[in-house]
Amino acid sequence: MTNDRNERRLRFALIGGGPGSFIGGVHRIAAELDREIELVAGAFSSDADRSAQAGAAYRIDPARAYPDLATMLAAEAARPDGIDFVTIATPNHHHLPAARAALEAGIAVMSDKPATATLQEARDLADIVAGAAVPYALTYTYSGYPLVREARARIAAGEIGQVVKVIVEYSQGWLAGAVDSKQAAWRLDPGRAGAGGCIADIGVHAFHLAEFVTGLHVTQLLADLGSVVPGRTLDDDAQLLLRFDNGARGALLASQVMIGERNGLRLRIHGTRGGMDWRQETPNRLVIHHGDGRTEIVQAGDASLGSDAMAGLRTPGGHPEGYLEAFANLYRDFATLLRGGAAPLLPGISxxxxxxxxxxxxxxxxxxxxGWVHLIV
Incomplete structure (x- = not known):
């Protein structure tokens, strides 16, 4: 097999994603969906036995299920068929050290969000990325949905006029009571999650989606975060009022204690000539309200879609595509970067x-x- 990345599948390794992980399997499926990338290695757990178990479950060469990150990077660098990039799928406190080690070894990085556990760590990482010779990207998954990209393109083209109101909500109920699981444990632990709970886990997804689609930046916010379940240190419920750089106002709701809610991510954007409404649980429909009173339903596969949306589709209209396909679009964008192309919609260190x-x-x-405070990066 040739070493030319344009002539072969890209090879990647997972950092994290061991036994009990939800997101590790998602990364593997998404990365391999278009057969441009394959999982070949990993440091799946800080426990060597668990890393070996994960390697067997992923059906990779047992010799490439490594006991730790340093061993993996050294061993893969010595192989003629070594990895092209790593995916970081660990709790937040591991993000900076893992990204630093990979980037300094000349290995590209695809990381789960948020970028790090603290803002200072993110600033440190930005300096590392700026000096690296390889790409770094973040899996803000919802930016990969075709109709999210369609909404972005239409707003940029002025279809709804100047944006004046943005409402984004992300409602879940799985942490409404005591939860005994690996997934809950680290998200509720400040030592592993960082300063934020719900706001860091799903609030940043809502925030990124609002800025990605509108093309605007939040400049000020008024925040009310709380821990509804007794005994929790980190927030499990949050609501923010927002002010954007064009003068628009908005609101962000993020909660993990709303019983009955599953993955209720919804974005509504209103402008001077119309509005848009997109929901993650029905991702193949974008509702557009026109200023003359008409309501238009745009669907995945419609002939009217622009190039960004069309590029993210794999099936004809009426064949549902969803979360895994959106995730796969980010990996396809990342593969384009690694092969020397451009991927302007792929989230990065900024x-x-x-x-x-x-x-x-x-x-x-x-x-x-x-009260109202400025958002300073």
């Missing part, structure tokens, strides 16, 4: 910095009851 600024600003402002 998105990571803004996400961490949101988390720390909202947490601090809510605790101090600071």
């Amino acid at each position: 998105d990571g910095l803004r996400g961490m600024a949101l988390i720390e600003t909202a947490v601090h402002a809510s605790r101090e009851d600071s």
Whole structure:
């Protein structure tokens, strides 16, 4: 097999994603969906036996299920068929050291969000990325949905006029009571998750989606974060009022204690000539309200879709595509970068910095009851 990346599948390794992980399997499926990338190695757990178990489950060469990251990077660098990039799928406190080690070894990085555990770590990582010779990207998954990209393109083209109102909500109920699981444990632990709970886990997704689709930046916020379930240190419920750089106002709701809600991510954007409404649980429909009173339903596969949306589709209209396909679009964009092309819609370190600024600003402002505060990256 040739070493030319344009002539072969790209090879990647997972950092994290061991036994009990939800997101590790998602990364593997998404990365391999288009057969441009394959999982060949990993440091799946800090426990060597568990890493070996994960390697067997992923059906990779047992010799490439490594006991730790340093061993993996050294061994893969010595192989003629070594990895092209790593995916970081660990709790937040591991993100910076893992990304630093890979980038300094000349290995590209695809990382789960948020970028790091703290804003200062994100700033440190930004310096590392700036000096690296290889790409770094973040899996803000919802930016990979075709109709999210369609909404972005239409707003940029002025279809709804100047944006004046943005409402984004992300509602879940799985942490409404005591939860005994690996997935819950680290998200509720400040030592592993960082300063934010719900705001860091799903609030940053909502925040990124709002900025990605509108093309605007939040400049100020008023935050109210709380822990609904007794005994929790980190927030499990959050609401923010927002002001954008074009003068628009908005609101962000993120909660993991709303019983009955599953993955209720919804974005509504209103302008001077119309509005748009997109929901993650029905991702193949974009509702557009026109100023003359008409309501238009745009669907995945419609002939009217622009090039960004069309490029993200794999099946004809009426054949549902969803979360895994959106995730796969980010990996396809990343493969394009690694092969020397451009991927302007792929989230990167600037998105990571803004996400961490949101988390720390909202947490601090809510605790101090600071009122309106500036979002400073």
